[in-house]
Amino acid sequence: SQQGEEDPQALSIQEGENATMNCSYKTSINNLQWYRQNSGRGLVHLILIRSNEREKHSGRLRVTLDTSKKSSSLLITASRAADTASYFCATDAQGTSGSRLTFGEGTQLTVNP
Amino acid sequence: NAGVTQTPKFQVLKTGQSMTLQCAQDMNHEYMSWYRQDPGMGLRLIHYSVGAGITDQGEVPNGYNVSRSTTEDFPLRLLSAAPSQTSVYFCASRNRAGGTDTQYFGPGTRLTVL
Numbered sequence: 001s002q003q004g005e006e007d008p009q010a011l012s013i014q015e016g017e018n019a020t021m022n023c024s025y026k027t028s029i030n031n032l033q034w035y036r037q038n039s040g041r042g043l044v045h046l047i048l049i050r051s052n053e054r055e056k057h058s059g060r061l062r063v064t065l066d067t068s069k070k071s072s073s074l075l076i077t078a079s080r081a082a083d084t085a086s087y088f089c090a091t092d093a094q095g096t097s098g099s100r101l102t103f104g105e106g107t108q109l110t111v112n113p
Numbered sequence: 114n115a116g117v118t119q120t121p122k123f124q125v126l127k128t129g130q131s132m133t134l135q136c137a138q139d140m141n142h143e144y145m146s147w148y149r150q151d152p153g154m155g156l157r158l159i160h161y162s163v164g165a166g167i168t169d170q171g172e173v174p175n176g177y178n179v180s181r182s183t184t185e186d187f188p189l190r191l192l193s194a195a196p197s198q199t200s201v202y203f204c205a206s207r208n209r210a211g212g213t214d215t216q217y218f219g220p221g222t223r224l225t226v227l
Contacts, residue, residue: 004155006155031214033214033215033216035216040201040221041220041221042117042203042205042218042219042220042221043156043203043205043216043218044218045215045216045217048213048214048215088155088156090216092214095161095169096169096170097163097167097168097169098144098161098163098167098169100146100158100161100169100171101146101158101161101207101216102157102158102171102172103148103155103156103157103158104155105154105155106154106155
């Protein structure tokens with residue numbers, strides 16, 4: 001089964017509102033990353049948070065990490081129609097021959113103009 | 114830099130056929146991976162490589178082989194295609210130098226197995 005699970009599966013909001021997506025994972029991690037995917041395209045890296053960090057900011061993005069609860073959240077503030085995409089969390093954990101990055105199933109965000 | 118390139122973009126196979134999906138990167142990244150994405154789903158890790166000559170299995174390795182003879186190339190081989198392997202395949206290379214950790218994805222190969 002996949003390491004990360006996103007919640008909600010789908011989110012629909014109006015432009016200007018904030019969007020919050022959550023990710024839970026199962027094992028110890030080195031870091032957690034968030035990616036964005038526009039329909040049918042490859043994923044694009046958004047932000048990384050290390051296991052010893054609790055909060056990171058990048059522009060309109062805010063990521064939190066709670067290692068005791070094995071969960072993370074991604075907040076997009078003042079959303080725009082162009083933010084419409086799927087968002088995935090990815091966890092970096094140790095594999096047999098090095099760290100491996102595994103993805104959750106994603107949250108589909110729709111921002112209505 | 115071309116980044117991560119994948120060929121072909123689209124492919125249709127018959128059950129039992131074999132083929133190789135090509136992936137190349139020109140960023141000198143040691144770490145490369147293959148994922149598959151089924152409709153409405155997340156990415157599942159098939160195989161990954163932490164450097165030339167080193168490969169390892171991911172979450173769903175059955176039916177696929179990989180090799181890593183050079184830093185630049187990481188081909189994925191389907192041994193005997195099955196309809197369950199119909200999916201979009203993404204190759205990625207990962208930059209872990211200088212304290213960063215960012216994965217760069219190719220545009221994907223859309224595979225249909227009849």
